[in-house]
Amino acid sequence: MTTPQLKEATITRSKGEVVNDFAMTVATMNGSGSQTSNVTLLRALFKMGIPVSGKNLFPSNIQGLPTWYTIRVSKQGYLARRNTQEIVVAMNADTFVQDLASVVPGGAFYYGDHLKFEIKRDDISIYSFPAKQLAKDSSAPANLRDYVANMAYVGVLAQMLDIDMNKVREALEFHFDGKEKPIAINMGVIEAAFAWSTANLKKTDPYRVEPMDKTAGYIMADGNTAAALGAIFGGVQFAAWYPITPASSLAESLAQNIGAFRDKEGQDGKTYAIVQAEDELAAIGMAVGAGWAGLRAMTSTSGPGISLMTEFAGLAYYAEVPIVIWDVQRVGPSTGLPTRTSQGDILSTHFLGHGDTQHILLLPGSAQECFEFGWKAFDIAERMQTPVFVMSDLDLGMNQWMTKPFQYPETPMDRGKILWEKDLEELKNNWQRYKDVDSDGVTWRTVPGNKNPHSAWFARGTGHNEAAKYSEQAGDWENNMQRLKKKFATAKEYVPAPDVSTAKGAEIGIIAYGSADPAILEARDYLAEDGLQTDYLRLRAVPFRDSVRDFVTGHRKTYVVEMNRDGQMHKLLQLEFPQLANQLISIPKHDGLPLNARWVKQAIQAEEQSHE
Amino acid sequence: MTTPQLKEATITRSKGEVVNDFAMTVATMNGSGSQTSNVTLLRALFKMGIPVSGKNLFPSNIQGLPTWYTIRVSKQGYLARRNTQEIVVAMNADTFVQDLASVVPGGAFYYGDHLKFEIKRDDISIYSFPAKQLAKDSSAPANLRDYVANMAYVGVLAQMLDIDMNKVREALEFHFDGKEKPIAINMGVIEAAFAWSTANLKKTDPYRVEPMDKTAGYIMADGNTAAALGAIFGGVQFAAWYPITPASSLAESLAQNIGAFRDKEGQDGKTYAIVQAEDELAAIGMAVGAGWAGLRAMTSTSGPGISLMTEFAGLAYYAEVPIVIWDVQRVGPSTGLPTRTSQGDILSTHFLGHGDTQHILLLPGSAQECFEFGWKAFDIAERMQTPVFVMSDLDLGMNQWMTKPFQYPETPMDRGKILWEKDLEELKNNWQRYKDVDSDGVTWRTVPGNKNPHSAWFARGTGHNEAAKYSEQAGDWENNMQRLKKKFATAKEYVPAPDVSTAKGAEIGIIAYGSADPAILEARDYLAEDGLQTDYLRLRAVPFRDSVRDFVTGHRKTYVVEMNRDGQMHKLLQLEFPQLANQLISIPKHDGLPLNARWVKQAIQAEEQSHE
Amino acid sequence: MSENGHTNGKTAAPAAGNVQLNVVGLSKNDYRGAPTTLCAGCGHNSISNQIIAAAFELNVVPEDMIKLSGIGCSSKSPAYFLNRSFGFNSLHGRMPSVATGAMFGDHLLKSLALSGDGDTTNIGMGQFKHIMRRNVPMVYIIENNGVYGLTKGQFSATAESGLHLKYQGTNPYPAVDIVQEAMASGATFVARSFAGDANQVKGLIKAALSHNGVAILDIISPCVTFNNNEDSRHSYGWGREHQEPLHDFTYVPREQEIQVGEFPEGTTRTVELHDGSTIVLKKLERDYDPTDRGAAMRLIEESHNEAVLLTGLIYVEPERPSLADLYGLPKGRPLNRMVENELRPAKGLIEKANAMMF
Amino acid sequence: MSENGHTNGKTAAPAAGNVQLNVVGLSKNDYRGAPTTLCAGCGHNSISNQIIAAAFELNVVPEDMIKLSGIGCSSKSPAYFLNRSFGFNSLHGRMPSVATGAMFGDHLLKSLALSGDGDTTNIGMGQFKHIMRRNVPMVYIIENNGVYGLTKGQFSATAESGLHLKYQGTNPYPAVDIVQEAMASGATFVARSFAGDANQVKGLIKAALSHNGVAILDIISPCVTFNNNEDSRHSYGWGREHQEPLHDFTYVPREQEIQVGEFPEGTTRTVELHDGSTIVLKKLERDYDPTDRGAAMRLIEESHNEAVLLTGLIYVEPERPSLADLYGLPKGRPLNRMVENELRPAKGLIEKANAMMF
Numbered sequence A, B: 001m002t003t004p005q006l007k008e009a010t011i012t013r014s015k016g017e018v019v020n021d022f023a024m025t026v027a028t029m030n031g032s033g034s035q036t037s038n039v040t041l042l043r044a045l046f047k048m049g050i051p052v053s054g055k056n057l058f059p060s061n062i063q064g065l066p067t068w069y070t071i072r073v074s075k076q077g078y079l080a081r082r083n084t085q086e087i088v089v090a091m092n093a094d095t096f097v098q099d100l101a102s103v104v105p106g107g108a109f110y111y112g113d114h115l116k117f118e119i120k121r122d123d124i125s126i127y128s129f130p131a132k133q134l135a136k137d138s139s140a141p142a143n144l145r146d147y148v149a150n151m152a153y154v155g156v157l158a159q160m161l162d163i164d165m166n167k168v169r170e171a172l173e174f175h176f177d178g179k180e181k182p183i184a185i186n187m188g189v190i191e192a193a194f195a196w197s198t199a200n201l202k203k204t205d206p207y208r209v210e211p212m213d214k215t216a217g218y219i220m221a222d223g224n225t226a227a228a229l230g231a232i233f234g235g236v237q238f239a240a241w242y243p244i245t246p247a248s249s250l251a252e253s254l255a256q257n258i259g260a261f262r263d264k265e266g267q268d269g270k271t272y273a274i275v276q277a278e279d280e281l282a283a284i285g286m287a288v289g290a291g292w293a294g295l296r297a298m299t300s301t302s303g304p305g306i307s308l309m310t311e312f313a314g315l316a317y318y319a320e321v322p323i324v325i326w327d328v329q330r331v332g333p334s335t336g337l338p339t340r341t342s343q344g345d346i347l348s349t350h351f352l353g354h355g356d357t358q359h360i361l362l363l364p365g366s367a368q369e370c371f372e373f374g375w376k377a378f379d380i381a382e383r384m385q386t387p388v389f390v391m392s393d394l395d396l397g398m399n400q401w402m403t404k405p406f407q408y409p410e411t412p413m414d415r416g417k418i419l420w421e422k423d424l425e426e427l428k429n430n431w432q433r434y435k436d437v438d439s440d441g442v443t444w445r446t447v448p449g450n451k452n453p454h455s456a457w458f459a460r461g462t463g464h465n466e467a468a469k470y471s472e473q474a475g476d477w478e479n480n481m482q483r484l485k486k487k488f489a490t491a492k493e494y495v496p497a498p499d500v501s502t503a504k505g506a507e508i509g510i511i512a513y514g515s516a517d518p519a520i521l522e523a524r525d526y527l528a529e530d531g532l533q534t535d536y537l538r539l540r541a542v543p544f545r546d547s548v549r550d551f552v553t554g555h556r557k558t559y560v561v562e563m564n565r566d567g568q569m570h571k572l573l574q575l576e577f578p579q580l581a582n583q584l585i586s587i588p589k590h591d592g593l594p595l596n597a598r599w600v601k602q603a604i605q606a607e608e609q610s611h612e
Numbered sequence C, D: 001m002s003e004n005g006h007t008n009g010k011t012a013a014p015a016a017g018n019v020q021l022n023v024v025g026l027s028k029n030d031y032r033g034a035p036t037t038l039c040a041g042c043g044h045n046s047i048s049n050q051i052i053a054a055a056f057e058l059n060v061v062p063e064d065m066i067k068l069s070g071i072g073c074s075s076k077s078p079a080y081f082l083n084r085s086f087g088f089n090s091l092h093g094r095m096p097s098v099a100t101g102a103m104f105g106d107h108l109l110k111s112l113a114l115s116g117d118g119d120t121t122n123i124g125m126g127q128f129k130h131i132m133r134r135n136v137p138m139v140y141i142i143e144n145n146g147v148y149g150l151t152k153g154q155f156s157a158t159a160e161s162g163l164h165l166k167y168q169g170t171n172p173y174p175a176v177d178i179v180q181e182a183m184a185s186g187a188t189f190v191a192r193s194f195a196g197d198a199n200q201v202k203g204l205i206k207a208a209l210s211h212n213g214v215a216i217l218d219i220i221s222p223c224v225t226f227n228n229n230e231d232s233r234h235s236y237g238w239g240r241e242h243q244e245p246l247h248d249f250t251y252v253p254r255e256q257e258i259q260v261g262e263f264p265e266g267t268t269r270t271v272e273l274h275d276g277s278t279i280v281l282k283k284l285e286r287d288y289d290p291t292d293r294g295a296a297m298r299l300i301e302e303s304h305n306e307a308v309l310l311t312g313l314i315y316v317e318p319e320r321p322s323l324a325d326l327y328g329l330p331k332g333r334p335l336n337r338m339v340e341n342e343l344r345p346a347k348g349l350i351e352k353a354n355a356m357m358f
């Protein structure tokens, strides 16, 4: 990717000073506690009104391995990962050399002066600062010195990049929830570093920031917390989970926050239960039991957990039990790269389970949408009486995103087709669990606790007839399975419609989904700069609405950009629209990193040329 | 399906006497022990040189529910299931009425006279016989009377249909392994029934048999036993399994027979181990451990077990461990119909496991091929260092099939790319586990017990580089995954090529696989009779050879006939040949019954018309 | 019980004159299920009958119970009792997780689960152990026959070591003792019985239904069809009489269910199974104190050495909070009756959610 | 050992002068692994060192051992010892099945498995129980810290009931006692130790490596990072000192591994963990007889009541045949060395196969 590197570099330097348009990476060691410093920088910039994104590249261990945190500042509002960095802060001896090499020509390199290395580069600005000393001089207790040492680079960068110290304080106040002591200690180090920097560092690089008003009407959120809050507003009643990176924080923030929203004064007992199961088979099993018993039930996991949930997914599909399953995708197959992001579970999840199965997939594209699908998934699951998989990923789930504020659900809860005692009486008990009375493939259900003597039915994964009685009749089996197929077709109209944005005179289309979105938005601008207009359809669910077909039909070529090896969504589109197969071109990337706009641009341009 | 019924009936009756061309169903109660009687009839007919097939339609319970056994006698050599029966033997009160109704006009209805029902039909021949009395008169011990009562209908049918009693005896001798006593007792009842029939029954229906020479060079075998014997000739060293219908008999006959072929006089210890695991996760886990440790390892299961094997399948794919997995398919999703047949696991098994995975599938189409793939699967698995799934089904696995004799493996064992001490010394230890030195995507491996100090490597499901060291590098991940993709392409040339049979001037093609084969062969004749010539390609494996593309390209239309709801193989073909998508038409059937030729014929004709 | 719920199922109780009705106005018929499809003589059927009797005598309304099971002959049996109760015939070995989730749906219902030895101690061992740790309030019956009935007689983990079965060979592994596993996992109600001991089975089921926590009932329930011990004195069929196998797996003679009459506490009773093999039951003493954990553990060890099957209520810990208690569920209302305004936070709280973010 | 195998790894032993070599001519370095990536002060590292020492002192050739593990910090550790041994870092909770299969590949190798409490007693409970039933010959070490380290500190099933962790709240469930589970499953070698008791750990590993059967070692191995007990006297960070959380999950202070010096059999030793909480170890008496199962069971029950952790070799049953014995594997040769003419029946036998059919 050298070409774009130089390109970016030149773009920026040509103007002498480069304001609000660069990427900055802090290199530390896992476990050194740099997270507070990094989000503080991120939030301060955000509060200054400058569009920012922060991406944490961490190893699958707890302490001692290299980790990088990259903040992108973009006046254009580009939030995707950059391949290049103009500013690097080196705090980790193990990666010092490669970190130094990673700075673009003309960039800036900061490092703690406790790292003793010979530095040969003369094409960049070099700054060192006394991180340890500043920590030692601070009021922080001895056992926390290493930690507060990270605050030093916050102060130095604030001074060198013109980051507003009041915003830095605001960020800390938020982080420490207003607790004076930690705020004071951290702020102390930051201010000391700021002062030291003023006195000792002479700025020779062009990168700095200026306040803007581009973040008004946005919040900063991670997708997992957003999903948890969404579930809470969706009235989640039961969640079972098993820890796994990168999904753990979804269930953990659900457990930590649900009380604050759902426990009411003097109410007799809880309205929810969250259970840490012994594994994923048990987690989904509990969710299936709860869903069958009439609760809004969910589980959250990542690839390996999805694999273990296969048999239960098939049961829930066939017995028609509503459950919501969050798959915060990481790189597979197998244990793969637990701390890298991917969209690699699309195909296997859609077809999850032996026999003929098709599952609904929701595809959130932002933290805000994680919130929205957090509640909507329950409506769809209960309406369709089937598992609904929400396909998030590590980047979306664990990183901080600038996103629109969460909106209160615009529609009342849809509990779907459920009958209680009164309803059955009105029906004169003439009801059958699996009878398609509305000919939409969705049948009416009752749940345990219904006291009507005619309400009970026996749920099972074995063949059954409309009355839910055990049946080995060929006809019963065929009819029931055809109804399930009809139900899946019905679901089309209930799942979120795709999000389409067009450009004048565009002949080619781009289809993408999930966390690929920001890279696509940015890439479209680059392509336009180079004279290639593109329309863009962001998928938000499987099954596909008819508008997806129309989009593909309406374009000479449609590029399906996604983050996996086999072009999995491209395959699903091919299967749905075989006649259009030749117009659909797969652009897959599977390096475990958030998608990069310049790569997307070049990949599409390469394809365009190859087809000319 | 009334049209063909009448049709078949008329075809047959027009000739007055109907010889060697009818279907005969025996209706009994599960647990009543009719199996010996039924296979005795089947084998006697086979020994008479008449093509026969036997299909057992049994419930998912052990005793007391209805079960039907259908023997088809076909001078044309058609082995597929018929929808109609000319002869019915009723031994079960619970189904007497429907059994009576199921006889085609002009057919014959036999029943034990202990069943007291009013019989209204006058368009068929009715015969009753004293089953219980004949049993009582026999030398069978009291506790076995119910059982031997079933022998009565063997004798009656033998007499009424001209079945050769010497062949009946041969069948019994084989069944009881030459043990005089049981042979005598059973034969006694049969002869008594024969005599009774001669004295008391007057034949008024047209159906009978005559000796032919059409079974010379064939044997009768079930696919599960064939698969087990094939594995034995493939040098299987380790098998772990968990009981499940319809796969259990595969592992059980492996356990029962391997000693007779593999234990040698005075040899120190066994050359194999067969372990009944605690569940399917453990079964495949053990197989993966054994495969990694250098053994020819296998497991056998059905759909629910495959679902539980998902996570391990992904590990074996990514860590590149050779194992063979037999999926004797039954009707899913979920527990589904455990005693009905299906081809419903194709898609989910091909994509089994989260992340980007593609698995090799072998598709045996006969008992003989179950034997062949029984050994060949190991060669492919060890050559490709990946899981190989052999997709059999209940019909193929559990029913008796007229099939070509098992052939001794024509090629020596292929243990694939494996290095022992000497090999490493020759390489001067310059070897890396995952380095693609032959650029075919397949790398060289060593196995535990190799004493060369440079032989060891650490297997893992996490990201690794060519040296099998843990790696989170984006490049390592991408390269390794691309190599696996290349490996899958390489596999094309190692898997069995499809089986193509052509007809003069055929413009349309049929693609099918597995136990659908006999119905296709028969349907092609019917279509030809109606003036529609067809070529036929029987798939034997995924990935597809290039010849599959050529076949589809070479035909105006290609019908993909299979036994599932969603046209799963049709989908895989669409994905592989998107440009040909419009020429590929799916003909799926999922009623749990073996495929029926007239249904296939009509389905194809309907499609042909609809497209005119 | 819940604002829009009836308090009992009277509506369905037969008007019939001299049918005996219980306190909630139901006849025994109201507790029956579909006709069994299990083998004649299967111990599982005896147990189903005692479940019906126990529920009837306890005056439980069927709508106030749910039935759960895994996969197996044993797991089929919930279809053969309590037709008016909701039921879930789930997955092989995974019933405990389904039961755990279902409990939260309506924790005021009594749940009764049926499983087999294979379902529980082979594929299900993990979930079985964890449901006991969680003390999920439910009756958990294992119909223990030492084999996989539904898949035709393979050994399960509770088969005695050294047992030789006609089509299976000899079992090389030690048997899992369900009672000991339950003790190790801190189950709060641990009992064992024999399917043929109707009164003891019924009594234990009643006691278990009254326990607030997980109640493990290990009920020895012989498989007449496949627990067919080669070495036994007169296993059925020509097998032994004629020195060669009957060779028809599909023949299942119709047997009678085994019933052992009353026998006093503290005594042992030798029972002959269908295949002629025997087991020795030892009923706990009348004055045995089931709350003494140490004593229970010692007795179990001894019973191993004496090769007897201890029957009766072996251990009970009434006080430990059940999972429902731990989760502070509402006293009077099930979660599945809650409606939107109880479940969805008020509109204003969306601000709070956004404020939590930055 | 096998016709085309070397008998030891001399080739790789350093020529160095004063490096200490063992009987098979190897230095301790030949037993090391890659540098650890676990936290400084993690108990797991101490155990890795004792594995290296034990193998070196036992004069095992590394090529004669294999390493297995599941997933977790503990399961990562096989990468940090015995570089020259084959290893398989398998799936979470499923190592026992992989180990069982691998044993058949070359049953002459010693297999040593590492697992965690979550890996073994949560997701892995089922396979753990069954590997003990089968008596698979292997050393099975559980590095027991009561939490899920790698996923950042959630409770595992061995966490004490009532334990309160900063980010996890209070654990409502009783702890699984691995030793008791091992006894219930008939494990033939059951021991417990503490990671900081270097000599006892090393001694037990050596004994385990010499046992023919499954050897269960429950080694308490504190997680310095997440076993951070709120209620303890001085858990690190501002958490307690300043009444508010440090609020940076990513900060992991570097701690020292805890070491307890020698302490005599029969005595107890109170150990303070990094977070200031304490555990009490009780070493078995010198004259304790580990072959007396009844006694072992009683001691275990008592230790529960006294709330002490029994350490030492608690039970051993040397005679029970291992899985390798049960399967009659060759005395001198591993299966994975067998070649075509040993594995594929002779050509003539195809007739026999066809004759078996009809």
Ligand SMILES: Cc1ncc(C[n+]2csc(CCOP(=O)(O)OP(=O)(O)O)c2C)c(N)n1
Pocket: B242, B243, B244, B245, B280, B304, B305, B308, B335, C071, C072, C073, C074, C075, C092, C115, C116, C117, C118, C119, C120, C143, C145, C147, C148, C149, C150, C151, C156, C223
């Ligand atoms: C995942 C899965 N594996 C295997 C089976 C096949 N199967 C059905 S029942 C059963 C064993 C039942 O044994 P047990 O639990 O003892 O019940 P029993 O029939 O003896 O009463 C098995 C292995 C299945 N249904 N699902």
Ligand SMILES: Cc1ncc(C[n+]2csc(CCOP(=O)(O)OP(=O)(O)O)c2C)c(N)n1
Pocket: A242, A243, A244, A245, A280, A304, A305, A308, A335, D071, D072, D073, D074, D075, D092, D115, D116, D117, D118, D119, D120, D143, D145, D147, D148, D149, D150, D151, D156, D223
């Ligand atoms: C199927 C699956 N589920 C979840 C995970 C995530 N995971 C990795 S390690 C771990 C727990 C490890 O705990 P433990 O076994 O106690 O090891 P420790 O880290 O404490 O040494 C979990 C849940 C996984 N890798 N695979």
Ligand code: SF4
Pocket: B062, B063, C037, C038, C039, C041, C042, C043, C044, C073, C074, C145, C149, C150, C222, C223, C224, C225, C226
């Ligand atoms: S097979 Fe055995 S367990 Fe199953 S129903 Fe028959 S007797 Fe009962």
Ligand code: SF4
Pocket: A062, A063, D037, D038, D039, D041, D042, D043, D044, D073, D074, D145, D149, D150, D222, D223, D224, D225, D226
């Ligand atoms: S997190 Fe805990 S268990 Fe994991 S390495 Fe660190 S100290 Fe050890």
Ligand SMILES: [Mg+2]
Pocket: C116, C117, C118, C143, C144, C145, C146, C147, C148, C149, C156
């Ligand atoms: Mg059983």
Ligand SMILES: [Mg+2]
Pocket: D116, D117, D118, D143, D144, D145, D146, D147, D148, D149, D156
């Ligand atoms: Mg742990």
